Amino acid sequence: MNATSKKIIKLSASYLVGIGALVFVLTPLFVLATVSLQDPSGSLNPLALPDTYHWHNYVDAIKTGNLVHYFGNSLTVLVMTTSVTLLASMLAGYALRHGKAWKADWIFLFFLLGLILPGFAGTIQSFLVLRELSLLNTHAGLAIIQISGGLALPIFLYLQFFRTVPLEIEEAAVIDGCSSFRLFWTVVFPITLPVTSTCFIIIALNSWNDFFNPLVYLPSPDMRTLPTGLMAFRMQYQTDWQQLFAASVMIAFPITLLYVFVQRFIIKGIVGGAVKG
Template sequence: MNTAARVSSYTVVAFFLAVILVPLFVLGTVSLQNSAGTINPLRLPETYFWSNYPKAIEVGNLVKYFSNSVSVLVMTLSVTLVCSIMAGYALRHGRAWKSDWFFSYFLVGMILPGFAGTIQSFLLLRELSLLNSHLGLAIIQVAGGMALPIFLYLQFFKTVPLEIEEAATIDGCSPVRIFWQVVVPLTLPVTSTCIIIIAINSWNDFFGPLVYLSSPASRTLPIGLMFFKTQYSANWPQLFAASVFVAMPITLLYMFVQRFIIKGLVGGAVKG
């Protein structure tokens, strides 16, 4: 690589790095400044007001909203993962024409926008008495977020040699045992990818809780943050501190599983 190409590459990397880091820097500096003084988002504060964080958590009732978000996330994540991995495995071993038909059906979920069936979903949850409940919201998130994990699992299973399952069958393993003890442990990379995709979509979901959760006690963090801004918009340091509190769990989760993500996304690209 010549000098001009190297400089161009470094320039592009520096630009995208700045796009990522500058908002994080502003978020952190404003959250630690004094709300009574002049706020400068591009300057480190002379005195760090760490008290903005506990005040924001208390004023915004963020602990309650955090609990609600975790409740929805756990239900959505567990059900989506189990159903997706089983569906992907079934499509891999099903009859060709049936597998292709069902796979095309699931792909429609990746094409249609999530809010296309909002009215029907609202009426259905009302008939089932699941409106304003975390279970109802989790059902909507599972139904709307299963297409991509199924696609990823199917592509991964196509790279797993059938000889592995045949060897387990010869050793006396039942189909259920082969699936849970032989196949599932192999899916760690793609499972890590699905975890972060599902978690981000569920944690940051704003439209779903806004439509299906009407009670203040059932609000999730994105909705709670919206009402925090509505009621306390003049206190920008506390609002930014609340934003850090909302973003931190998913950021930590991403840092924990990010080394598996690229491997999971390209799981079927160079094999099979």
């Protein structure tokens, strides 16, 4: 077997693996879309296209599930969580980059515990603290929980990114009379776009799809976010699968659209700290 044949076999195998992975990823999306358009009064067939597309399932899902109200709740929590987490992790990563070596390393290891410990480990303690602070059953309280649980990875990514930025750039700005505040926001911040986009989509995905924390810390139905709002389609003896799947499609659409717009920055941000240069 010559070199050309081996190359063709390897290329064919790569395509087959890629096609298999694509089918594996798209099959759940196909089931989600088809079930959401099937007749609510008919039999449920996840792998069959409906004879008639029942688009009214989406309208009914919005009304039944009160999705507009829950969308506002999710968006409120998302804005608070992403803005505070991005700002705090960016400043922490920059401070750790310029801190004394041994102190910065120990503090960084403390933050890394957030990647090791499970997020639900301190649920009882967090619940009691929020109750004492009158933040239980509030969007601000939920945002605090999501921020505290989501700082570790963004800090890690920012720190690795700042380590690749030559110190000469900042030193030149200081020599030109740039203050510390202006140095960070006009020199350092603009070059963090790739890692900021990566952190933003990670934080936004975690906040938007969070089910456990809203279920625990937002007991009131009026305060629910979209993932917990899906429980409205589950009744005591039956589940309206068509409306449930239609609601799931609408919930997944905004965050998927966001990912499409920023996905070109994600790989750059993740590997931004892998190579010094």
